[in-house]
Amino acid sequence: MVSDNSHNPAEEVRIGFFICHCGVNIASKIDVAEVAKFAETLPGVVVSRDYKYMCSDAGQDLIVEDIKNFRLNRIVVAACSPFLHEKTFRTATQRGGINPFLCHMVNIREHGSWVAEDRVTATEKAKAMAQGGVGRVRRHVALEKRREPVLQSVLVVGGGIAGIQAALTLANAGKHVYLVEREPTIGGHMAQFDKTFPTLDCAACILTPKMSEVGSHPNITLWAYSEVIHSEGYVGNYKVKVRRKARYINEDECTGCMECVEHCSFKTGVVDDEFNVGLVKRKPVYMSFPQAVPKIVVIDPLTCAKLSGGKCEESCIPACDRQALDFTQTERVEEIEVGAIIVATGFKTFDAKRKPYYGYGDFPNVYTSLEIERMVTSSGPTEGEVVCRDGRVPKSVGIVHCVGSRDHQTNRWCSRVCCMASLKLAYLLKEHTGAEIYNFYIDMRTPGKGYEEFYERLLEEGNHFIRGRVAEVTDFAMRPEEENHLIIQVEDTLSGYVRRVPVDMVVLAVGIEPQADASVVRRLFNISCSDEGFFLERHPKLAPVSTATEGVYLAGCCQGPRDIPDTVAQAGAAAAEALALLDPGFVEMEPMTAYVENELCSGCKTCQTMCPYGAISNDAERKIAVINPMLCKGCGTCVASCPSGAIHQNLFDDQELFDEIQEVLAHA
Amino acid sequence: MATLEREIRFESDRDPEFAAQIRRMPGCENLNRCIQCATCSGICPLSTYMDMTPRRVIQLARDGFKADVLNCNTIWLCASCYQCQVECPKEIGITDVMYALKCKAIEAGIKPKQAAPQTLYREFYNLGTKNGRISEGALMVNTVIKTQPARFWSLKMLGLRLLRTGRFGWKIERMPQQSVLKAAIQATPPINGKESS
Numbered sequence: 067m068v069s070d071n072s073h074n075p076a077e078e079v080r081i082g083f084f085i086c087h088c089g090v091n092i093a094s095k096i097d098v099a100e101v102a103k104f105a106e107t108l109p110g111v112v113v114s115r116d117y118k119y120m121c122s123d124a125g126q127d128l129i130v131e132d133i134k135n136f137r138l139n140r141i142v143v144a145a146c147s148p149f150l151h152e153k154t155f156r157t158a159t160q161r162g163g164i165n166p167f168l169c170h171m172v173n174i175r176e177h178g179s180w181v182a183e184d185r186v187t188a189t190e191k192a193k194a195m196a197q198g199g200v201g202r203v204r205r206h207v208a209l210e211k212r213r214e215p216v217l218q219s220v221l222v223v224g225g226g227i228a229g230i231q232a233a234l235t236l237a238n239a240g241k242h243v244y245l246v247e248r249e250p251t252i253g254g255h256m257a258q259f260d261k262t263f264p265t266l267d268c269a270a271c272i273l274t275p276k277m278s279e280v281g282s283h284p285n286i287t288l289w290a291y292s293e294v295i296h297s298e299g300y301v302g303n304y305k306v307k308v309r310r311k312a313r314y315i316n317e318d319e320c321t322g323c324m325e326c327v328e329h330c331s332f333k334t335g336v337v338d339d340e341f342n343v344g345l346v347k348r349k350p351v352y353m354s355f356p357q358a359v360p361k362i363v364v365i366d367p368l369t370c371a372k373l374s375g376g377k378c379e380e381s382c383i384p385a386c387d388r389q390a391l392d393f394t395q396t397e398r399v400e401e402i403e404v405g406a407i408i409v410a411t412g413f414k415t416f417d418a419k420r421k422p423y424y425g426y427g428d429f430p431n432v433y434t435s436l437e438i439e440r441m442v443t444s445s446g447p448t449e450g451e452v453v454c455r456d457g458r459v460p461k462s463v464g465i466v467h468c469v470g471s472r473d474h475q476t477n478r479w480c481s482r483v484c485c486m487a488s489l490k491l492a493y494l495l496k497e498h499t500g501a502e503i504y505n506f507y508i509d510m511r512t513p514g515k516g517y518e519e520f521y522e523r524l525l526e527e528g529n530h531f532i533r534g535r536v537a538e539v540t541d542f543a544m545r546p547e548e549e550n551h552l553i554i555q556v557e558d559t560l561s562g563y564v565r566r567v568p569v570d571m572v573v574l575a576v577g578i579e580p581q582a583d584a585s586v587v588r589r590l591f592n593i594s595c596s597d598e599g600f601f602l603e604r605h606p607k608l609a610p611v612s613t614a615t616e617g618v619y620l621a622g623c624c625q626g627p628r629d630i631p632d633t634v635a636q637a638g639a640a641a642a643e644a645l646a647l648l649d650p651g652f653v654e655m656e657p658m659t660a661y662v663e664n665e666l667c668s669g670c671k672t673c674q675t676m677c678p679y680g681a682i683s684n685d686a687e688r689k690i691a692v693i694n695p696m697l698c699k700g701c702g703t704c705v706a707s708c709p710s711g712a713i714h715q716n717l718f719d720d721q722e723l724f725d726e727i728q729e730v731l732a733h734a
Numbered sequence: 735m736a737t738l739e740r741e742i743r744f745e746s747d748r749d750p751e752f753a754a755q756i757r758r759m760p761g762c763e764n765l766n767r768c769i770q771c772a773t774c775s776g777i778c779p780l781s782t783y784m785d786m787t788p789r790r791v792i793q794l795a796r797d798g799f800k801a802d803v804l805n806c807n808t809i810w811l812c813a814s815c816y817q818c819q820v821e822c823p824k825e826i827g828i829t830d831v832m833y834a835l836k837c838k839a840i841e842a843g844i845k846p847k848q849a850a851p852q853t854l855y856r857e858f859y860n861l862g863t864k865n866g867r868i869s870e871g872a873l874m875v876n877t878v879i880k881t882q883p884a885r886f887w888s889l890k891m892l893g894l895r896l897l898r899t900g901r902f903g904w905k906i907e908r909m910p911q912q913s914v915l916k917a918a919i920q921a922t923p924p925i926n927g928k929e930s931s
Contacts, residue, residue, distance in 0.1 A: 091860045121736060201740075413858075502750075509771075522767055525767050525769070526764075528753070528754070533770070544744070545746060548744075558797075560770050560789075560790070561743075561793045561802075562740045562741075563742065563743040563799075564741060564743070565742070565744075566743075566744055567745060568745050596840050
């Protein structure tokens, strides 16, 4: 092949070719020595070697030494996928003293030995690929990584335990945190729980100190009752708009004394109390719970007689001695700039009405686990007293596991926490009422520190465990002892009998599912969802808190069902990732971005609509496309779509690709 | 023609106190710990002959299905080899539970379908309390005469072989100090408030 090295014609191209055995991964299917010998004959190749493990220190040193000894200025490594070791070999190339982007990887493992059946053809294919790599590397030019400053603040979306933990970790490390929560208070689902498994710590006792720390931390700007409505920018430099909904309360004046709630024209609650999952009613002016952070009341405009335009005594206004009520308040939009974003938007519980044969909504004494959670709390609507809707204390309770989970008709996944949460509720219900507790389970899943021991404790305390998915909950009595009871029909697969178990109260352990607006949030931050709708991590094992979008991290149940210990650990990990991004003060961007050749661009905007990252804008004055290299991920879509051939991409230049193809075909 | 049998179990089929009663018997304290792993059924050399595997007996006993467990042949086929008890990951005294259930069955006047086991246990108990030692010859002869007298002569060859290999002896073994034995038996508290035999 005739060399026309455009970037520096004066320089003689001196290529080093290195082929890896990868133990037997490659060598068992490809005759690496033969490929190495073949590569030596290719034009420009000065040295060609094979080695057992190129990625080992010794293998890398081989490259470093050869660059020095043979004055190499191009490197081709035939080994595994660049996804695994491109960085390794680029670093080695750099250590040898030449620009790292003068190194090219040929994937003869995933694309070769692992998929080949025949040794001879696999070796031939490897030769062709090697020739292609050698053909294209001569066109490689030295590229520099771009550095951009990183803003030293972080946005945390969601104020549940995940968001709280992430925010506190970052704030304690000296970074400024904006914590945005949709509800009037932070705390999330954990604030609704009574005890936490398996240690039975009081949830409020361990959560509320963290909540107040968030409220008073000098590095945290807490915006509750607010929502992120817009986000743009790129890693290290995000611009975010937050809508702060009107509380109709002057936040600086309100002390949370609740006098206005006392004096509301409505003497009793008028609308379902969201915090107590509808077990009681609340007034239009309310505070979710006494330890709410921020400790500020909120007025619900839909039910407030004054705000909804009805007749009202307005007795709340004089009740407030600080004149904190402000019915003229409107929502406002705050604009902030942050370096990183942690998405911790949590989950919602499965709607038990979707399983009609469990009778939720039909039979008053069928409850969801979250309702029972509120009922057993001493600060809950019944002050910890467990009573059926008719006021009776239940003598027997059936807990139905896997409601909505492990079910192709609803949610296919295991919600992971319900077994342990059900065991905890079984314990608490027995403690509060002395009732006989029946657990109906498909499999008992108790993977965690102290979890199996907790299960054993429940077993030893004489709780009943019936293995079988409940078929139906009915009030149709077949026997005298079943009269005035809810009867749970199930096959106990362990005793081998179909059983009918009459109980006073049924608890449905509802599963965890993505928030209803997860797809909106997903688009907001340009992240992906997995099939079931939970946000998708970059790698399920090795990057579980990162997303495909640089600088956006995940924490908690928005990424998948998990319990509190795992959530806190993940939130810490997300905070650490954000810190690692912020702390150096700059980000290095890969140079394989697209760029526009201004003279050729006709300003047709085709590329603009194609770019999945919103990296291309239009320069109205010059009527040309402008690519923001910070946003460009190097996907190549614009390059392919440009009708004028005006867009090029570093490392994937047309000529580089054509040369590679030509050389591969030349071998074939 | 085989009749169709009801397999459903209502709450009235349960004795809610049964599990607690069993758990009060010696060796049965850990009954409720069972996670139904079925190691016991897998390792039991006789489980393939049983109408209910040991695992299922534990489950039913724990759930209070008294009639079902007391009428199964499992508790009588148990040869007390203790393999299940040795292997049980939750350290449940499974063989002890089997004994407890046998006691309960005898107490309830339930006769096993095969008469031999119950008689064998009674003869074993009688010999033990009378002499303080078990004499295999006497035990087997007494059991066979009381349960299958017609087969006594057909079993004689087996008996002779056992004699020749030293498995049997003619001698009635006795504890030297009978007074100590009597005192020991008198001092033993009855199980579950009753004599077990």
